[in-house]
Amino acid sequence: MDKRSDSRALASPQIAGARITIVVPALGAGGTEHIVNLVANHWNSTGCAVTLITLERPDAQPYYDFDPKIEIVRLGVPPRKASKLRSSLLVLQRLGRLRSAIRRTRPDFVLSFLTRTNVLTLLATIGSAIPVVVSERNNPALQPFGLFWRRLQTSLYPRAFGLVTMTQGALDYFPPSIRKKGWVIANPVDLPRDWRNRRGKNILTAVGRLTPQKGFDLLLEAFARIAGAHPAWRLVIWGEGDERRSLETLRETLGLQKRVDMPGVTERPGLWIETADAFVLSSRYEGWGIVLLEAMAAGLPVVSFECEWGPRAMITHESDGILVPKEDVEALAKALDRMLSDRNLRERLGARAAASAQRYMPEQILADWDMLAARVLTQSSKTPLQTSDSAG
The missing domain is CATH 3.40.50.2000 (Glycogen Phosphorylase B;)
Incomplete structure (x- = not known):
C-alpha cells in the first residue's frame, strides 16, 4: 500500500x-x-x-x-x-x-x-x-x-x-x-547551493558507478555512432567502479580516447552539474536514478533509457526529456544525435525539466x-x- x-x-x-x-x-x-x-x-x-x-x-x-x-x-x-x-x-x-x-x-x-x-x-x-x-x-x-x-x-x-x-x-x-x-x-533532489554555471563547452555528461547496471558500455557504443557528426561535443562519464578497465578498453576500441573522459568521482557532491550541457542516463535498470533528477533540476536537457524504474516517473517524453527503449543502442544514438543538433530543443527541454523537478x-x-x-x-x-x- x-x-x-x-x-x-x-x-x-x-x-x-x-x-x-x-x-x-x-x-x-x-x-x-x-x-x-x-x-x-x-x-x-x-x-x-x-x-x-x-x-x-x-x-x-x-x-x-x-x-x-x-x-x-x-x-x-x-x-x-x-x-x-x-x-x-x-x-x-x-x-x-x-x-x-x-x-x-x-x-x-x-x-x-x-x-x-x-x-x-x-x-x-x-x-x-x-x-x-x-x-x-x-x-x-x-x-x-x-x-x-x-x-x-x-x-x-x-x-x-x-x-x-x-x-x-x-x-x-x-x-x-x-x-x-x-x-x-x-x-x-538536492543540488549544491553554491554551484556555479561553467557550461558552454559542449559536454554531454553521464554519472554513476562504473558497473554493468549503469550501461556505460551501451553509451559508448551509442556515442561512437554519432561522434563524427558532432566534433565539438565531448562525453564525460563521472564515477568509479570495477568496470573502469573494461570501459577504458572499449573506449580505445571505438577510437574515442580523445572524445570521452572518465575523471572518476567529483571532488564534492554535484560538481558535475557545473560543466554539463546535456545529460544522458544509460542504465539497464534503476531503483530511481537520482542523477537524472539532479540533471533535470539543474535545467539540463536529458535523454534516458526507459528502464525500470525511475525515468518514466520523472520524464514526460518529448515534454521535459526524451525516453528511448531500454538497452536500444541505435535508439539512444538517434536521440542523442537529435538533441546535440538542436539548441532550441535543448533549451526547451531543459527549462521544462527544471520546472518538473520542483515536485521532488x-x-x-x-x-x-x-x-x-x-x-x-x-x-x-x-x-x-x-x-x-x-x-x-
Whole structure:
C-alpha cells in the first residue's frame, strides 16, 4: 500500500526526542548515501538522537557532510570479495558486531538501507521488539545479489515493521504480505547551493558507478555512432567502479580516447552539474536514478533509457526529456544525435525539466520520512535488545 498520499502537504509530525539508528553499508558518493545524509541531518535538526552504523573501516570518511551531533559507528567489516568460507565468516562477524552496536544505541526504531544490509539488520534484531524499517534502493527484480540472500530476504522481510521503496513498481515486486506495509517515498533532489554555471563547452555528461547496471558500455557504443557528426561535443562519464578497465578498453576500441573522459568521482557532491550541457542516463535498470533528477533540476536537457524504474516517473517524453527503449543502442544514438543538433530543443527541454523537478524538492520528500517515523513511533513496541544478549 502506498502511504504517501498527500501527507507532504501536512505539517511535519513531532518526532523530537526519538532515538533513531540508521544502518547502511558505507557513506560514499552514491544515491543511497545521499538520502541517508539528507534524512539523518533532517531528523537531527528536529531534535532526534541519530546514530549511523556502517560496515566500513574505522578510518573511512563520509563523502557527504553530517552534523557533528550525529554519531557514526563503523563496524570495520566492509563488503569485499572472498571465498565462500571466508564470506560466511565475515557475515557472522558483521552480524555479531551489528547486533552489539544496535543494542548499545538503544533505538526507538532502526532504519536500514540496501538488501544485504536489510537482511543483516533483521537478523541482528531477532529476539527484540525493536521495529525495523527496511528500504530497497534498487530494482529488486533485476539486481544480482544471489540465491542465498534472496531466500533470506523472502523469509525475513515479513518481520519488518515497514518497507520503503522509491517507486510503486519496486513495491509491487513484493508479495501482498509485505506490500501492505509498504511506503513509496521518492528520492528528493538536492543540488549544491553554491554551484556555479561553467557550461558552454559542449559536454554531454553521464554519472554513476562504473558497473554493468549503469550501461556505460551501451553509451559508448551509442556515442561512437554519432561522434563524427558532432566534433565539438565531448562525453564525460563521472564515477568509479570495477568496470573502469573494461570501459577504458572499449573506449580505445571505438577510437574515442580523445572524445570521452572518465575523471572518476567529483571532488564534492554535484560538481558535475557545473560543466554539463546535456545529460544522458544509460542504465539497464534503476531503483530511481537520482542523477537524472539532479540533471533535470539543474535545467539540463536529458535523454534516458526507459528502464525500470525511475525515468518514466520523472520524464514526460518529448515534454521535459526524451525516453528511448531500454538497452536500444541505435535508439539512444538517434536521440542523442537529435538533441546535440538542436539548441532550441535543448533549451526547451531543459527549462521544462527544471520546472518538473520542483515536485521532488527536499522539504516535500522529507515530510514523507517524518510521517513514516511518526507512524513507527506511535504504532510499535519499542523495547531495546536485552543487555544480557551475547553478541560477538
